[in-house]
Amino acid sequence: MTKEKHDLAGWVEEYAGELYSWATYKVSDDELAKDLVQDTFLAAAEKVDDFKGNSSPKTWLFSILNYKIIDVYRKKVNKTVSYEPSGFSDFFDEEGSWHLEKRPKDWHDQDDNFLDDSDFQLVLKACLDALPEKWGVCVRLKYLTKKNGDEICQEVGVSPTNFWQIIHRAKLQLRDCVEKNWFQN
Amino acid sequence: MKKIMHILFLSCLKATELIEKKLYYKLSFREKMQLKMHKMMCDACTNYEDQSIILDHAMQKGANPENIVIDLEAFKKNILKKMEDTK
Numbered sequence: 580m581t582k583e584k585h586d587l588a589g590w591v592e593e594y595a596g597e598l599y600s601w602a603t604y605k606v607s608d609d610e611l612a613k614d615l616v617q618d619t620f621l622a623a624a625e626k627v628d629d630f631k632g633n634s635s636p637k638t639w640l641f642s643i644l645n646y647k648i649i650d651v652y653r654k655k656v657n658k659t660v661s662y663e664p665s666g667f668s669d670f671f672d673e674e675g676s677w678h679l680e681k682r683p684k685d686w687h688d689q690d691d692n693f694l695d696d697s698d699f700q701l702v703l704k705a706c707l708d709a710l711p712e713k714w715g716v717c718v719r720l721k722y723l724t725k726k727n728g729d730e731i732c733q734e735v736g737v738s739p740t741n742f743w744q745i746i747h748r749a750k751l752q753l754r755d756c757v758e759k760n761w762f763q764n
Numbered sequence: 765m766k767k768i769m770h771i772l773f774l775s776c777l778k779a780t781e782l783i784e785k786k787l788y789y790k791l792s793f794r795e796k797m798q799l800k801m802h803k804m805m806c807d808a809c810t811n812y813e814d815q816s817i818i819l820d821h822a823m824q825k826g827a828n829p830e831n832i833v834i835d836l837e838a839f840k841k842n843i844l845k846k847m848e849d850t851k
Contacts, residue, residue, distance in 0.1 A: 675778060747781045
């Protein structure tokens with residue numbers, strides 16, 4: 580009967596799809612994404628009196644969802660994020676020079692049009708999913724929250740030094756994967 | 765010779781690490797100069813930096829609303845029902 584109830588139903592209608600696709604992208608798990616979006620609306624229904632309309636409903640819903648996604652990450656990481664120096668040998672010799680076949684090649688991309696190519700996004704997503712979980716979590720957190728390095732470190736309980744080293748490892752693998760699967764095909 | 769070069773102008777391993785660090789933190793003057801010199805001599809690391817930034821942009825564009833494959837109407841109904849139930 581109340582106005583809030585009416586609004587919430589409208590928000591489900593209007594934003595559920597967008598929230599869902601965002602959640603799927605972030606957690607790479609359809610069922611989990613559905614649950615998160617549902618939880619988001621349940622939380623919203625509970626807190627709707629607190630919603631003052633300072634931001635748009637969409638922004639407000641997304642902030643609730645993002646909070647829930649970060650929670651998922653936090654549980655996944657569970658303070659076990661650590662930096663393993665092994666594995667650089669996939670890319671560099673013992674002196675720290677690129678292995679010949681791993682040297683980043685020229686992508687010949689004069690424009691960034693391929694970024695909007697849905698096939699490219701699929702390759703990128705597959706490469707992201709192929710990262711070891713704890714690296715992937717760090718990378719996704721960065722793009723999810725738009726926070727700076729220090730804040731993300733606090734979020735997942737790693738030291739700032741570890742943070743960019745984890746990103747470094749993740750990026751080496753991600754770049755290699757994208758080059759193999761997109762630019763050489 | 766290579767060792768001296770690496771001490772002065774970084775190894776590729778160290779250079780790529782600084783490239784990533786640079787995206788989050790301010791480099792020291794020394795680090796900046798070393799990285800600059802390294803890139804002047806190393807095409808691979810220059811490519812790496814360009815591509816690292818491209819990948820950043822790509823990931824920011826990531827979420828793609830067109831890729832929805834679920835039955836959205838059923839999904840919405842389900843949420844509304846759950847909201848009713850928990851009232």
